[in-house]
Amino acid sequence: MPPAGGPEALSSGPGPRLPEVLSALARVALMNALQYRASFFVDFFVGSGNVVAILLPLAVVFGKTDSVAGWTWDQSLLVTGFFLMMSAVMGGLVEPNLGAVVEGIRQGQMDYILLKPVDAQLVASAQRVAPAKLWDGLSALVVIAWGLHGTGWPGFGPITAAFCLMIAGVMAMYSLWLLVICLSFWFVRVDNLRYLLGAVADAGRWPVDIYSGVARVFLTVVVPVALASSWPAMALLGRLDLALVVQAIAVSLGGFAFARWSWKRALASYTSASS
Amino acid sequence: MTDAGAGARETPSGAGILWRAMPTLWRVAVAGIVAYRAEMVIWILSATLPLVMLALWDAASAAGPLAGFGQADFARYFTVTMVVRQLTGSWVVWELNYMVRSGSLSPQLLRPVNPLVYNFFETLAAIPWRMIVLVPLLAGLVVWRPDIVFAPEGWRVCVFLVSVALAFAVAWLVQAIFGMLAFWFEEAMGVFSVHFALWSFFSGYIVPMALLPGWISGVARWLPFYASLGVPVDVLIGRAGLPEVAAQAGWVVILALAGRIMWARGIRRYGAVGA
Numbered sequence: 001m002p003p004a005g006g007p008e009a010l011s012s013g014p015g016p017r018l019p020e021v022l023s024a025l026a027r028v029a030l031m032n033a034l035q036y037r038a039s040f041f042v043d044f045f046v047g048s049g050n051v052v053a054i055l056l057p058l059a060v061v062f063g064k065t066d067s068v069a070g071w072t073w074d075q076s077l078l079v080t081g082f083f084l085m086m087s088a089v090m091g092g093l094v095e096p097n098l099g100a101v102v103e104g105i106r107q108g109q110m111d112y113i114l115l116k117p118v119d120a121q122l123v124a125s126a127q128r129v130a131p132a133k134l135w136d137g138l139s140a141l142v143v144i145a146w147g148l149h150g151t152g153w154p155g156f157g158p159i160t161a162a163f164c165l166m167i168a169g170v171m172a173m174y175s176l177w178l179l180v181i182c183l184s185f186w187f188v189r190v191d192n193l194r195y196l197l198g199a200v201a202d203a204g205r206w207p208v209d210i211y212s213g214v215a216r217v218f219l220t221v222v223v224p225v226a227l228a229s230s231w232p233a234m235a236l237l238g239r240l241d242l243a244l245v246v247q248a249i250a251v252s253l254g255g256f257a258f259a260r261w262s263w264k265r266a267l268a269s270y271t272s273a274s275s
Numbered sequence: 276m277t278d279a280g281a282g283a284r285e286t287p288s289g290a291g292i293l294w295r296a297m298p299t300l301w302r303v304a305v306a307g308i309v310a311y312r313a314e315m316v317i318w319i320l321s322a323t324l325p326l327v328m329l330a331l332w333d334a335a336s337a338a339g340p341l342a343g344f345g346q347a348d349f350a351r352y353f354t355v356t357m358v359v360r361q362l363t364g365s366w367v368v369w370e371l372n373y374m375v376r377s378g379s380l381s382p383q384l385l386r387p388v389n390p391l392v393y394n395f396f397e398t399l400a401a402i403p404w405r406m407i408v409l410v411p412l413l414a415g416l417v418v419w420r421p422d423i424v425f426a427p428e429g430w431r432v433c434v435f436l437v438s439v440a441l442a443f444a445v446a447w448l449v450q451a452i453f454g455m456l457a458f459w460f461e462e463a464m465g466v467f468s469v470h471f472a473l474w475s476f477f478s479g480y481i482v483p484m485a486l487l488p489g490w491i492s493g494v495a496r497w498l499p500f501y502a503s504l505g506v507p508v509d510v511l512i513g514r515a516g517l518p519e520v521a522a523q524a525g526w527v528v529i530l531a532l533a534g535r536i537m538w539a540r541g542i543r544r545y546g547a548v549g550a
Binding site: 038039042043045046049050052053056057058060061063064065068069192193195196198199200202203205206209210211212215 | 314317318320321322323324326327328330331332333334335337338341342419461462465468469471472473475476481482486487488
């Protein structure tokens with residue numbers, strides 16, 4: 001592949017702009033990922049199996065009862081849909097990158113990222129994509145539409161609130177992952193904490209009200225997966241007032257700022273695998 | 276390993292070598308688990324899906340029992356499921372898939388003991404450590420819902436132990452067979468992921484067999500999915516008996532034979548591609 005304008009654009013001038021860097025990164029990431037086309041289609045089956053495995057127990061439960069912790073089948077579908085959407089975004093855009101960072105710290109490729117004249121967090125977070133997660137994103141949309149078909153379509157306000165909350169939730173999860181990655185600058189062996197985090201985040205697939213006290217707070221504040229799954233659903237159903245939405249967004253922005261600050265501290269103490 | 280190597284030259288019989296190498300294999304396997312104890316803890320804690328499922332069923336049965344399962348029954352069911360899942364947990368499919376694709380299987384084949392046998396010992400050696408890690412989780416569950424504690428009849432405990440051993444064998448053999456697919460297919464892990472979705476539904480991992488629709492459970496009761504997890508759980512809580520355990524034994528024989536044949540053919544193919 002010829003150097004298509006990207007690298008020169010980055011190194012000349014007063015400093016690369018964010019959109020240019022992002023589009024260059026996205027292009028390279030997509031090209032890299034599209035080398036593996038067969039697995040793109042295999043992942044379609046894997047993703048569909050996963051969606052079915054998440055929906056089936058819900059179907060069995062609602063075959064026996066009409067309402068679980070105040071949620072009907074259609075309303076629960078919304079939560080599951082948003083959960084699948086969050087998983088698709090995390091798995092497609094975030095996890096491949098942060099996994100690569102951990103590998104880079106261990107093997108030394110992290111040095112090359114730091115040498116680039118752009119923000120290291122940006123490069124480290126946007127150098128890889130997993131396009132197969134598009135399937136999961138599509139199935140998430142289908143599940144959400146299915147749920148809305150049952151509950152009735154909300155107006156513009158609730159949809160905007162739900163969308164903003166989803167973005168905020170994903171940002172909060174990203175921040176948490178970044179914090180875990182920061183730990184691996186000091187303790188190289190913590191990288192599989194990521195899998196533990198993923199396992200805990202699995203709890204977000206059900207409406208958060210089914211969890212009892214401590215677990216509910218934990219899933220909203222500590223591992224804020226409910227923010228990305230239950231809360232957008234509640235917004236669509238008109239169960240959240242504007243103040244809560246604004247609060248949630250403010251908290252996730254705060255989390256993001258804290259993660260970024262930790263990342264900078266971690267980079268400052270990075271000594272490279274070779275030295 | 277030098278003992279085993281010397282043994283290989285004196286006695287060409289496979290069983291004899293294995294017998295003499297067993298103590299050494301066991302010591303090496305235990306040392307391996309001890310070396311990776313921190314990683315093991317994280318892997319063990321990542322198998323929290325039974326708890327996530329418990330939360331859903333617990334909320335669903337808050338108003339009254341579902342198909343004879345009350346809140347205490349669900350708590351017992353998923354607690355035992357979590358323990359059996361740990362007792363029967365293995366990772367041979369990832370290991371074998373990696374070894375075949377990276378070529379690191381080749382040096383292993385020079386050893387007088389089959390690499391799968393070594394993995395089998397390592398899987399067994401992990402069990403005590405798994406149980407230690409589970410203790411705090413179990414304590415937490417008992418505090419949350421004290422009526423989890425129950426006293427099954429003595430004979431059920433005996434049949435349970437036999438059934439767990441058989442379930443371990445079925446689970447390990449199924450994983451080994453999926454791992455061997457790597458001799459033929461690039462996407463063996465994708466196939467395994469699809470299998471996992473089916474397995475989680477038909478094994479009793481996320482839905483107790485008694486709650487599946489009658490015609491599904493009538494068939495699923497005799498499949499290897501259920502034999503690898505659900506049978507011992509249901510034996511202990513009094514929802515399965517000797518016929519299901521006999522089916523487990525049948526599957527062990529069938530899968531072991533299939534595994535032997537596939538290994539013999541796969542190894543020939545592995546050599547044929549020049550690895």
